[in-house]
Amino acid sequence: MMDKVVVYRDGEELGEVELTAKRMTLGRDPASDIPLNDLSVSRSHARLTKVFNDYFIEDLNSTNGTFLNDRAVTKHMVRDRDCLRIGSFELRFVLQQQGDDELDRTVVLQRPAAVARTAPARPAPAAPLAPKTAHLRFFRGPMKGMMERVERSLYTIGRPGSEVAAIARRPQGFFLLHIGGDRYPRINNKEITTTRGVQLNEGDVIEVGENLAEISFVQSSQNQSRAS
Structure with missing residues (x-):
């Protein structure tokens, strides 16, 4: 089943729009991916971006602003059953949101089961644990001199309407990826153009627009106990 939004106006369902593109525009402009023809809607009102299996408005x-579940937002993750209000329109999201990481885990777990039918199972070596949290120390930009703790699955850096990047936390570690804007983020002065993102290492310097920060990691308590 394809991810989609159901569009309503004054309580009446107008139709459904399948979310088939990585980026979709919403606005009064007839050329918008999701056209909303009303004077309460700006010509280029909002943008919906898909990052892996997550959506951001x-x-x-x-x-007149963009409202997600009756709260004004500038940039926010959208989840299944969320209600987006733009002018006199309501858009209700119907999302599957099965992450790539879950699919990867399914494949990894299924393969040993198939092998076990033909050969004795051998214990797999323990994989190193990925960092649990990360810290960003900002040297330039609005947050200069501050230290930010990165714990949630997706942490955004930048300013909506300008350069925006995100740090995604996955089982393997933390990855930097480009979200929006004409300029790409940089790691150690190297542009990151891949849509899959690039894994971050201890001490990497991240540049996103006017923001410059260094990343460091805190290992899980299990790793810390081994080291002590």
């Missing part, structure tokens, strides 16, 4: 400096 971003207000594009609209006149």
